[in-house]
Amino acid sequence: MDFFKIDKKSQEIIKLVVDKPTWTPGESSFIHRMYETYEEYLNHQAAKLGKINLTRYDTEYRKALYERLLELGIFERGDSILCLGARIGTECKAFIDLGCFPIGIDLNPGESNAYVVHGDFHNLQFADASIDYVFTNSLDHAYNFDQIIAExxxxxxxxxxxxxxxxxxxxxxxxxxxxxxxSAWWQKNDDVIQRIASHNLTIERKDRFSYPWGGDRVLFRKQS
Structure with a gap:
């Protein structure tokens, strides 16, 4: 008998254990994915675009986000918008539908992207005090949460x-x-909201949404 032969089910279990991401505790209820280097983090995040099909998302999320943003009633034609982690530019398109002037950044915007340029939301390439609104749905991809909020x-x-x-x-x-x-995760949304607010930001409005995943949309106003 070959004592070293592993059946298919056992192989699948071992693969799950080996492939399970390594996380480390952070502040409050936060945990963070372990990376050996910042470059490893960048490469890991940039690889996602090639693994997903955003065709349906691009149409459906554009419409859903437009309706959510319109409900806020705060945007004027020509407002400058920076969208962080914008991938192919779906959120930029929703802001264009509102008459705004958006630009997106992403570690991997793909080829010939008219809406998104290459950029890292830990180190924004834009001038101080130059943008009316910043939007993101990508805080769960943060390497250094507080550095992003500072930027x-x-x-x-x-x-x-x-x-x-x-x-x-x-x-x-x-x-x-x-x-x-x-690359970042939390037990409760309220922990994220309070952590953001601690950076000289006032919580002006909070609403629940359900597409493309459940969560909270929060409007934070910069304090004078």
Whole structure:
């Protein structure tokens, strides 16, 4: 008998254990994916675009986000918008539908992207106090959460606003566990909201949403 032969089911179990992401505790209810280097983080995040099909998302999320943004009633034609982690530019298109002037950044915007340029939301390439609104639904892809918030504050104009769509955490209603590409995670959305607010931002409005995943949309206003 070959004592070293492993059956198919055992192989699958071993693969799950080996492939399980390594996480480390962070502040409050946060956990962070372990990376040996920042370059490894960048490469991991940039690889996601090639693994997903965003065709349906591009149409459906554009419409859903447009309706959510319109409901806020705060945008004027020509407002400058910076979309962080914008991939192929779906959120930029929703802001264009509102008459705004958006630009997106992403570690991998793909080829011939008219809406998104290459950029890292930990180190924004834009001038201080130059942008009316910053939008993101990608905080779960942060390497250094507080550095991102600091960069958002730097580029926002006085009394500018940050709009975050925050995916429900592990212990939230309709929450879930992190997937293959999340690099930051939390138990409760409220922990994320309070952490953002601690950076000289005022919570102006909070609303629940359900597409493309459950979570909270929060409007933060930059304090004078």
């Amino acid at each position: 958002i504050l730097r580029v926002l104009r006085p009394k500018g606003a940050f709009i975050a769509e925050i995916v429900a955490g592990s212990d939230d209603e309709h929450g879930r566990e992190p997937g293959d590409y999340e």
